[in-house]
Amino acid sequence: xxxxxxxxxxxxxxxxxxxxxxxxxxxxxxxxxxxxxxxxxxxxxxxxxxxxxxxxxxxxxxxxxxxxxxxxxxxxxxxxxxxxxxxxxxxxxxxxxxxxxxxxxxxxxxxxxxxxxxxxxxxxxxxxxxxxxxxxxxxxxxxxxxxxxxxxxxxxxxxxxxxxxxxxxxxxxxxxxxxxxxxxxxxxxxxxxxxxxxxxxxxxxxxxxxxxxxxxxxxxxxxxxxxxxxxxxxxxxxxxxxxxxxxxxxxxxxxxxxxxxxxxxxxxxxxxxxxxxxxxxxxxxxxxxxxxxxxxxxxxxxxxxxxxxxxxxxxxx
Amino acid sequence: xxxxxxxxxxxxxxxxxxxxxxxxxxxxxxxxxxxxxxxxxxxxxxxxxxxxxxxxxxxxxxxxxxxxxxxxxxxxxxxxxxxxxxxxxxxxxxxxxxxxxxxxxxxxxxxxxxxxxxxxxxxxxxxxxxxxxxxxxxxxxxxxxxxxxxxxxxxxxxxxxxxxxxxxxxxxxxxxxxxxxxxxxxxxxxxxxxxxxxxxxxxxxxxxxxxxxxxxxxxxxxxxxxxxxxxxxxxxxxxxxxxxxxxxxxxxxxxxxxxxxxxxxxxxxxxxxxxxxxxxxxxxxxxxxxxxxxxxxxxxxxxxxxxxxxxxxxxxxxxxxxxxxxxxxxxxxxxxxxxxxxxxxxxxxxxxxxxxxxxxxxxxxxxxxxxxxxxxxxxxxxxxxxxxxxxxxxxxxxxxxxxxxxxxxxxxxxxxxxxxxxxxxxxxxxxxxxxxxxxxxxxxxxxxxxxxxxxxxxxxxxxxxxxxxxxxxxxxxxxxxxxxxxxxxxxx
Numbered sequence: 168x169x170x171x172x173x174x175x176x177x178x179x180x181x182x183x184x185x186x187x188x189x190x191x192x193x194x195x196x197x198x199x200x201x202x203x204x205x206x207x208x209x210x211x212x213x214x215x216x217x218x219x220x221x222x223x224x225x226x227x228x229x230x231x232x233x234x235x236x237x238x239x240x241x242x243x244x245x246x247x248x249x250x251x252x253x254x255x256x257x258x259x260x261x262x263x264x265x266x267x268x269x270x271x272x273x274x275x276x277x278x279x280x281x282x283x284x285x286x287x288x289x290x291x292x293x294x295x296x297x298x299x300x301x302x303x304x305x306x307x308x309x310x311x312x313x314x315x316x317x318x319x320x321x322x323x324x325x326x327x328x329x330x331x332x333x334x335x336x337x338x339x340x341x342x343x344x345x346x347x348x349x350x351x352x353x354x355x356x357x358x359x360x361x362x363x364x365x366x367x368x369x370x371x372x373x374x375x376x377x378x379x380x381x382x383x384x385x386x387x388x389x390x391x392x393x394x395x396x397x398x399x400x401x402x403x404x405x406x407x408x409x410x411x412x413x414x415x416x417x418x419x420x421x422x423x424x425x426x427x428x429x430x431x432x433x434x435x436x437x438x439x440x441x442x443x444x445x446x447x448x449x450x451x452x453x454x455x456x457x458x459x460x461x462x463x464x465x466x467x468x469x470x471x472x473x474x475x476x477x478x479x480x481x482x483x484x
Numbered sequence: 485x486x487x488x489x490x491x492x493x494x495x496x497x498x499x500x501x502x503x504x505x506x507x508x509x510x511x512x513x514x515x516x517x518x519x520x521x522x523x524x525x526x527x528x529x530x531x532x533x534x535x536x537x538x539x540x541x542x543x544x545x546x547x548x549x550x551x552x553x554x555x556x557x558x559x560x561x562x563x564x565x566x567x568x569x570x571x572x573x574x575x576x577x578x579x580x581x582x583x584x585x586x587x588x589x590x591x592x593x594x595x596x597x598x599x600x601x602x603x604x605x606x607x608x609x610x611x612x613x614x615x616x617x618x619x620x621x622x623x624x625x626x627x628x629x630x631x632x633x634x635x636x637x638x639x640x641x642x643x644x645x646x647x648x649x650x651x652x653x654x655x656x657x658x659x660x661x662x663x664x665x666x667x668x669x670x671x672x673x674x675x676x677x678x679x680x681x682x683x684x685x686x687x688x689x690x691x692x693x694x695x696x697x698x699x700x701x702x703x704x705x706x707x708x709x710x711x712x713x714x715x716x717x718x719x720x721x722x723x724x725x726x727x728x729x730x731x732x733x734x735x736x737x738x739x740x741x742x743x744x745x746x747x748x749x750x751x752x753x754x755x756x757x758x759x760x761x762x763x764x765x766x767x768x769x770x771x772x773x774x775x776x777x778x779x780x781x782x783x784x785x786x787x788x789x790x791x792x793x794x795x796x797x798x799x800x801x802x803x804x805x806x807x808x809x810x811x812x813x814x815x816x817x818x819x820x821x822x823x824x825x826x827x828x829x830x831x832x833x834x835x836x837x838x839x840x841x842x843x844x845x846x847x848x849x850x851x852x853x854x855x856x857x858x859x860x861x862x863x864x865x866x867x868x869x870x871x872x873x874x875x876x877x878x879x880x881x882x883x884x885x886x887x888x889x890x891x892x893x894x895x896x897x898x899x900x901x902x903x904x905x906x907x908x909x910x911x912x913x914x915x916x917x918x919x920x921x922x923x924x925x926x927x928x929x930x931x932x933x934x935x936x937x938x939x940x941x942x943x944x945x946x947x948x949x950x951x952x953x954x955x956x957x958x959x960x961x962x963x964x965x966x967x968x969x970x971x972x973x974x975x976x
Contacts, residue, residue, distance in 0.1 A: 197864075197865075198864070198865040198868045198869060199862070199864025199865050199867060199868050200864075200867070200868055200872070203864075203867045203868060203871075203872060204863070204864050204867060205520065205526075205527045205528065205529070205606075206527065206528050206604070206606040207527075207528025207529065207606050208528070208867075208871060208883070208885075209528065209606060209607050209609060209885060209888075209891075210528065210606050210608075211608050211609060213601070213608075214603060214604055214605065214606070214608050217601070217602045217603060217604050218604040220602075221602075221604060249520035249521060249527075250520065250521060250657075250658070250673060251521055251657040251658055252658055252673070257673055257674075260672070260673070260674075261674060316704055319704075319705075319708050320708075323708065323712060324708060324711055324712055327712070330712070330714060331705070331708035331709050331711070331712040331714060332700060332705045332706075332708055332709045332714065333675065333698065333700075333709065333714060334675060336672075426701065426702050426705070427702055427704070427705055428705065429698075429699075429700045429701075429702065429705045429709070431672065431673070431674030431675035432674075435674055436674060439518070439674070442862065442863065442864065443520055443864070444864045445520075
């Protein structure tokens with residue numbers, strides 16, 4: 168188990184480094200000069216040169232990469248071109264919005280999807296199955312930003328239960344913060360839950376036809392007991408895989424949803440800093456996001472080991 | 485528990501909407517763009533001025549809601565007969581928010597900083613005429629110019645020319661310190677900037693105890709926030725098509741004014757066939773600007789006939805010079821040797837007027853036999869490819885700087901209009917000694933632009949404001965990018 172984990176850890180570090188190089192090169196290839204964006208259409212050439220020098224944009228490419236990645240590794244993400252504050256200070260308060268949002272959406276998605284999926288599988292072909300999978304089909308098709316707007320119209324404008332946009336702030340207590348995250352979390356979670364419930368359903372159906380389930384029934388277990396004790400645990404590997412994959416979708420989804428709900432989260436920051444060519448912020452953020460996706464995949468790999476001990480012993484799948 | 489919460493929430497909502505019992509003294513203002521930093525002398529973004537101008541920072545002179553020049557930190561000034569020396573009498577007992585006293589040394593520091601070789605002032609050109617700034621005594625500043633410049637004083641009223649103290653200039657991007665009626669409280673990046681009343685203000689104190697600017701870039705989210713009452717005022721609302729909904733709400737007031745911004749169909753005069761004035765005039769005839777404004781901004785926005793708007797002094801109405809006339813456009817194109825089916829490209833930066841306008845203009849140009857390729861482009865790339873390298877045929881863009889007739893007189897500028905007559909006229913205008921002469925020359929400049937039609941001038945960007953009916957003292961028009969809240973208040 169230990170060598171399995173350390174092997175995965177090594178590949179995590181290397182993948183993150185590779186991602187950082189790709190992000191850096193992409194940001195350089197992207198047309199647009201941060202100094203020109205800051206100074207606008209009346210800027211004079213000497214002013215542009217002065218600002219480029221001030222921002223350190225006049226140094227060669229490889230020196231800029233090495234200085235950036237060198238300090239990145241020790242936790243110094245550089246200073247934002249546009250805000251003039253350390254990137255770490257920009258990111259920290261936003262993580263406190265995006266992380267709870269992503270966790271809420273993930274929990275909600277799993278909490279809805281697994282029971283629905285198992286329920287549909289156990290009622291295969293009957294009314295309950297057809298109805299829940301019909302709803303799921305709609306859920307797969309609905310884009311999350313549109314769902315977000317509908318939720319705002321109904322729950323914020325009509326009923327007034329939640330704020331229409333913006334973030335309540337944790338400094339005002341737990342409830343104002345949570346309250347402003349509920350609608351966006353629902354908007355993010357439902358489409359994910361729809362996909363996850365369909366995967367759960369088909370995976371459970373597949374396991375239900377396995378020999379060991381028939382054996383379990385034959386030795387006298389009830390249908391429900393056989394379902395929960397034998398079929399569901401063995402159906403989890405594809406479900407966990409999809410949850411891991413959905414994490415990156417979730418991060419991408421927050422970029423849109425945070426704009427719809429006007430939440431000051433990481434997604435908004437990425438969007439804003441790309442538009443303003445705040446290269447250093449984009450590089451650091453995207454590398455961090457890539458690292459978190461890679462880390463989640465690492466956790467998923469570890470989870471495989473727990474769900475199916477054969478994988479951990481064999482080392483490779 | 486749920487019921488109690490629900491009851492509590494309903495009560496709060498009721499209190500907020502009725503404003504019952506107590507009078508409100510804070511204002512939440514909605515803005516589309518968050519400023520990148522809060523130092524207007526170190527960035528061009530109008531969002532910086534929209535938070536800080538007159539509220540936090542002040543210059544020697546200020547520009548009011550009608551575009552008039554008013555005394556600011558200078559209570560009066562005199563100009564020498566040769567128009568080269570400006571003597572400013574400075575206000576006494578003015579202090580920055582951190583206690584630094586304001587005197588002539590501050591003026592000298594601020595202007596020297598803007599003209600220095602390492603200056604990163606986005607409008608360095610405004611300060612270019614300054615030869616030197618001197619301080620005969622602490623309450624007098626004498627600015628000497630290299631040549632008479634009639635536009636100088638108006639430029640010193642811009643956000644780029646505000647006064648900053650040596651001790652705080654370097655950190656103003658994140659912790660702004662000025663002399664204004666509001667002082668900076670805090671900035672939650674990505675969300676809001678909070679200001680509070682400056683109790684030690686030298687002039688009439690602000691009526692509001694505090695102001696919160698909240699940044700909402702998505703138009704639907706902005707509309708929802710206004711309708712829900714989360715935002716008290718949205719002085720420049722981004723989506724005109726949603727106005728009818730606000731008008732139907734009797735809590736809200738909609739005010740449509742005009743800005744000094746010009747939406748222009750820019751032609752690269754160095755490229756064929758746009759180097760031919762006949763082609764440029766043909767394009768002007770081919771575009772139905774009235775229909776365009778109806779489609780882009782629900783009819784809000786005054787049509788313009790040159791690079792000048794109705795809020796600017798000496799404005800001439802030149803809208804009838806190129807009436808919508810497909811036959812005439814076709815004839816002019818034929819005369820210029822442009823064959824039907826000729827392909828041209830329009831680069832479209834992100835604003836709605838550009839993206840929507842491009843599609844409509846493409847349709848109109850197809851009526852005169854031109855085939856249009858639309859190329860959507862992000863703003864940073866637009867700055868690089870179109871603005872910096874002039875590598876484009878045509879584009880649609882808003883020029884928001886007020887009274888910027890000088891850009892047509894520059895030796896290098898991205899639309900490559902080179903006309904000695906215009907340059908001579910502009911030089912005469914900046915050196916004009918009296919107001920009548922200046923107004924006359926402004927008229928000539930506008931006529932010259934209309935005649936040469938280097939670009940097709942479309943319309944003046946409207947200022948579409950929506951706010952709570954009880955909010956008073958907000959600007960209707962926007963002669964310069966600003967959100968002067970020093971006179972704003974709530975009606976009782």
